[in-house]
Amino acid sequence: MTTANHSSPDNHPPDELLIGYSAGSLPLSQALCISAHLEHCNTCQRKLQRLNLVGSALMQQLQPSPTSARLKSSILDQLDNLIEEQTPPPSGTDSSVPRCLRQFIRGGYHNLNWKRVSKDISRIELCRDNNGARVELLKIRPGGAVATHTHLGDEYTVVLEGSFSDEKGLYQRGDFLRRDHNDRHTPVATHDRECICLAVSEGPIQLTGFFSRLLNPFIRRTHAG
Template identity: 40%
Template sequence: MLCYHPSLDMLVDYSSGALALPHALAVSAHLDQCAECREQLKRLNTLGAELFSEQPTSASDSQLSALKANVLEAIQGQTEVSAKTEVTQASELNETLKDIPASLRRLIPKGFDSLSWMSLTPSFKLAMLSSEPGGAQVALSRIKAGAHMPTHTHTGNEITLVLTGAFSDEEGVYRRGDFICRNDDDKHKPRVTKDAECICLIVLDAPIEFTGWLTRFLNPIMRRFHPNNTPAEA
């Protein structure tokens, strides 16, 4: 059973389409693993549809009927294609992809080991998934069993979604599927459980800052690879 979830405000923004794409990706990956939040989202979507239907419209009844027919036809077609695709994907799913939420498989099509991992310490690696200039950074962190990530603070908001393994910090223990939000008031030292390595999806609005006297040399690297510090191409 998952213990940590996106806030209601975040789910409302996700339902309405107002959530930034990197954050929406993290929420979607959590939804793939959380029946409780999927049910909450279903209620929010229903509420949103009811509110939308109450808005006045200048379209004629015939135009609305035609639009509805076209939408239903498109949905039916997409559902049939989706069903066929899901059957195919299910038959092809193997051990390499089983720990990767469906929402992330386009970014990680060949499994975790196929990514380009950057070693920051002997036990801590990062792999960049998306770094659009001026936006949030989407990456994976990978920490060996029993090891810890260096103590750090946040210079902006951070979302962490556990994909494999588990870790703990001063505020709790987090397992596969748990969704954790941190802001610039937080300082912590995540430690991975001893039974398995831990891989997490992380979304960073701004670079983290390592505070240990031996690990502060990593801060320029973190700033260099964060899109808020990467100039846009001309």
């Protein structure tokens, strides 16, 4: 099947997203996906380091704006009373959960209150972003398939455990995918183990199979809710 390919070819976030991450302008839900990917990817970490150097150089080239002596002395006066808040990692945190997700996942993936949505798939919503994007985890049974679908908005996915494939390739732990309305895909988990993904969707998905299409009105309703 040929569709316009707007996604990154090699399982990494497109540069545009890394730039937004570095500049601090990405919606936090997208930043969450980038962060989960970065923990696994030295290539993107290195690129991010270079992008941060650009931000830093631009900041240095701004005309400095003088600060008041009062601000300086007030900050210096505070120093002795400052105590760094040490937030110890919550006990029982599973080290295989990316750091950026531990705010939502206290134990491991298996302690979560998964909701089964089909024979092969369970999901749990972690939160919503300001732009309405839904941040969730999806769990696909070994060999299980997600109904063929397209997206009304962009969807960002990071593989956290296991692996899956779709029409475009195989995605393994740490891999990042962006899919938009041009992409129709049918993700299938590999047979050896279940697959857990972080998924951020900015609009409801649109099922394209004949029978599953009948479910679309329900999906739209759950996304709006």
